[in-house]
């Protein structure tokens with residue numbers, strides 16, 4: 001079996017990996033790069049001939065893993081796509097939203113290839129989606145490959161993928177968290193008999209404070225929100241619609257129940273609401289903390305989102321958990337920031353990843369009084385509000401990923417889903433801890449012999 005990286009750049013990017021065995025082909029993930037637009041945002045499917053794949057496997061519903069699936073399915077017409085049920089249902093909502101975003105971008109930036117797929121096409125390709133549960137091995141028809149999904153603890157439905165073929169095996173972590181979050185339970189991954197480990201390296205260049213605990217980080221956030229409330233201001237928490245919104249909502253609820261937060265209305269909007277409905281739909285049927293807890297019904301402070309409410313109005317002493325997490329132009333959090341930024345009584349709390357070049361990144365690493373351009377077409381605003389950052393990542397720390405790899409002791413490790421410095425950190429560490437193991441940083445399209 002050989003492996004080829006179809007991702008165009010050494011970064012988190014548009015994840016997609018091709019496995020070739022004899023005349024068979026399996027594709028793992030089909031993402032879209034959130035930092036690029038047009039064809040450049042797709043994986044480069046070059047080495048994969050039209051209608052030649054035996055299976056497509058999707059680990060989870062984040063854009064960088066599922067965003068180009070309709071484009072791939074259009075080139076692989078009758079190929080089955082395997083994923084967990086929540087990944088399929090949430091992924092469908094994400095992809096429909098992506099059609100709307102592409103239509104807007106076509107209008108505003110004249111990107112002619114947009115939309116790359118339509119709502120109608122999305123409904124049609126679902127005929128080839130096959131749902132599989134965690135820990136239930138299944139055959140990939142026409143091949144000798146057996147596959148199973150294992151809970152990755154990252155977001156709803158997220159899976160690591162184990163592939164076995166004639167006594168050999170490969171495990172792909174997808175995006176993984178080995179620590180529990182508020183909703184997601186820690187990953188439950190196999191540790192035995194894995195020859196090849198394909199692993200994410202997102203946090204390879206991130207050092208966590210030695211005194212960090214999730215508990216103290218939550219309390220620190222509660223204190224910041226309380227102080228904002230006392231000052232008569234409001235809090236904006238920019239969040240990704242999928243995963244981070246739901247984790248943040250339940251965390252705020254927990255803090256309120258523990259008397260660490262005053263009662264104050266929480267607003268969410270748009271795509272976040274649709275995804276939260278699905279989290280609630282699967283509340284009793286997925287492996288998670290708070291089984292059966294329904295975010296939209298059981299969180300008292302959450303202001304019921306309405307279908308018609310386009311504009312979110314600012315009021316004092318409220319919390320706004322709005323997407324996107326990086327405050328990208330035209331998104332709800334970006335547009336709402338106009339009502340937050342200039343007033344020193346308000347606070348923006350960052351709770352996840354922010355690209356330094358994004359509007360969120362400019363605020364996060366900005367200095368008080370800096371002029372912030374939220375949108376290139378609009379005037380800059382002074383950064384007068386308070387800005388705080390918290391570490392509630394949905395990705396594992398580099399240390400816990402290493403612990404896992406060092407337990408597995410694979411013959412080969414393939415480093416993916418991370419920037420150059422992040423991958424180099426892992427490479428150096430494994431040189432010491434796994435001296436027998438071949439550590440590979442796959443270049444685009446270059447075939448790597450696995451077994």
Ligand SMILES: [Zn+2]
Nearest residue numbers: 060062154175
């Ligand atoms: Zn992810």
Ligand SMILES: [Zn+2]
Nearest residue numbers: 062064065175
């Ligand atoms: Zn990812």
